[in-house]
Amino acid sequence: MKKGQQHICGEPRWWRGNLHTHTFWSDGKAFPDEAAALYKAHGYHFLGLSDHNVFQDDPARWIQETRRERYFADYLAAFPGAEVRIGADGVREARLSTFSELAERFDEPGRFLLMPTIEATRSVQFPDGRRHEVHMNYTNIPKLLPSLCVPDFKRVADDVPISEFISRHAEEVGAVARSTGAARHLFIVNHPIWQWYDVAPEDIAESSAIRYFEVCNNGTEIPSCPDLPQDGFDADRFWDVVNAFRARRGLPLLFGTGSDDTHCYRGESHGGMLMPFNAWILVRSPSLDAESIIGAMETGDFFACEGLEPEDVSFEPSSGTLSVSVAARPGVAQAIRFIVSKKDFSEVPVRTMRVRPPTETDNPCHERTIRVYDDRIGMVAKSVHGGVGQAVRASYTLAPDDLYVRARIEAPGQPLCTANMHPRCLAAWTQPYSA
Ligand SMILES: [Zn+2]
Ligand SMILES: [Zn+2]
Numbered sequence: 001m002k003k004g005q006q007h008i009c010g011e012p013r014w015w016r017g018n019l020h021t022h023t024f025w026s027d028g029k030a031f032p033d034e035a036a037a038l039y040k041a042h043g044y045h046f047l048g049l050s051d052h053n054v055f056q057d058d059p060a061r062w063i064q065e066t067r068r069e070r071y072f073a074d075y076l077a078a079f080p081g082a083e084v085r086i087g088a089d090g091v092r093e094a095r096l097s098t099f100s101e102l103a104e105r106f107d108e109p110g111r112f113l114l115m116p117t118i119e120a121t122r123s124v125q126f127p128d129g130r131r132h133e134v135h136m137n138y139t140n141i142p143k144l145l146p147s148l149c150v151p152d153f154k155r156v157a158d159d160v161p162i163s164e165f166i167s168r169h170a171e172e173v174g175a176v177a178r179s180t181g182a183a184r185h186l187f188i189v190n191h192p193i194w195q196w197y198d199v200a201p202e203d204i205a206e207s208s209a210i211r212y213f214e215v216c217n218n219g220t221e222i223p224s225c226p227d228l229p230q231d232g233f234d235a236d237r238f239w240d241v242v243n244a245f246r247a248r249r250g251l252p253l254l255f256g257t258g259s260d261d262t263h264c265y266r267g268e269s270h271g272g273m274l275m276p277f278n279a280w281i282l283v284r285s286p287s288l289d290a291e292s293i294i295g296a297m298e299t300g301d302f303f304a305c306e307g308l309e310p311e312d313v314s315f316e317p318s319s320g321t322l323s324v325s326v327a328a329r330p331g332v333a334q335a336i337r338f339i340v341s342k343k344d345f346s347e348v349p350v351r352t353m354r355v356r357p358p359t360e361t362d363n364p365c366h367e368r369t370i371r372v373y374d375d376r377i378g379m380v381a382k383s384v385h386g387g388v389g390q391a392v393r394a395s396y397t398l399a400p401d402d403l404y405v406r407a408r409i410e411a412p413g414q415p416l417c418t419a420n421m422h423p424r425c426l427a428a429w430t431q432p433y434s435a
Pocket of ligand 1: 119135190191
């Protein structure tokens with residue numbers, strides 16, 4: 001059986017993974033072998049090395065040691081068989097391992113799986129000079145999208161609305177997946193509230209081709225504004241706006257993932273942000289292979305996690321009851337909050353504002369529009385608090401006027417993801433469910 005096609009079947013169980021990681025193939029600060037070894041040693045079961053606009057398939061990609069002396073020393077100490085040479089300009093170089101070499105080295109049936117992943121990193125240039133970054137992950141398709149293979153692909157100098165721009169990518173990923181025979185794939189809208197972005201929930205609310213977004217990305221600064229609502233504009237609110245609109249229209253609900261977006265492995269830059277092991281997903285499937293993992297995610301049987309890992313979740317469609325349980329954690333008091341949106345919410349914003357990022361800049365492209373809706377979107381319908389060191393079990397049954405329900409598990413304490421003021425505590429998220 002080929003590596004990457006493991007089938008260790010059995011009872012469904014939880015598998016831990018991170019699908020958003022960078023290496024020296026793009027702007028990450030580690031060799032890909034180091035990243036894979038680190039996550040595997042830390043108990044992760046699957047990993048996507050999602051370098052920007054590149055799939056790791058070039059066997060002749062060398063990087064120079066200049067300004068990377070420390071990284072080279074660590075790498076060669078840990079991987080003494082690594083290929084090094086003296087380049088044409090007299091500088092030492094190391095060859096980057098390809099995806100297939102990495103899979104051969106690290107994949108292990110029932111233990112660890114590398115999943116081909118790319119972060120399509122685009123910049124949309126509008127005629128009025130505004131420019132917006134749009135980042136989208138796709139997984140289990142081992143090749144670049146055609147739109148990433150043309151010269152000057154990164155900038156799109158037209159006025160395609162962001163909503164259409166993302167939908168086009170989702171459709172392109174689907175078409176490429178079919179052409180490669182990939183049975184299942186993922187397409188994830190990354191860190192939509194990053195300050196350099198301008199993806200609004202309304203941009204992805206109507207596109208049923210977009211099934212996933214990052215509710216928790218480790219290291220994306222949100223825009224700030226003194227006029228923001230008291231509870232801020234965060235990824236939870238973004239999620240509920242999308243799903244309130246979708247549920248009303250009968251469209252599939254958007255699922256949320258968590259990721260490290262790892263760039264630094266030693267805390268050496270980005271203010272110590274974008275480090276490993278802060279946000280991940282926990283997927284329940286009978287086996288550790290891409291088809292099974294993605295198949296489980298398609299049914300919503302996974303959590304996004306930031307420091308907490310719940311024990312179980314179930315939804316009974318006939319009664320509309322969502323049940324969640326979390327195991328006891330010594331010294332920690334955990335709570336389960338059930339969040340709903342109501343059928344009578346208004347699609348007319350209560351207010352609309354232009355928001356600038358916290359960083360001082362003269363570039364108008366960094367402004368964004370935030371629409372604040374009434375509080376019937378994203379209401380906390382029920383909270384159940386456990387005592388210190390206690391397990392918590394709770395359930396919620398959809399009321400006749402609920403569009404959907406999801407649960408967020410919380411525990412006080414220093415959040416692992418500190419850059420974006422979200423989620424401000426240790427947390428984990430179920431997916432949304434509707435009857
Ligand atoms: Zn990104
Ligand atoms: Zn990234």
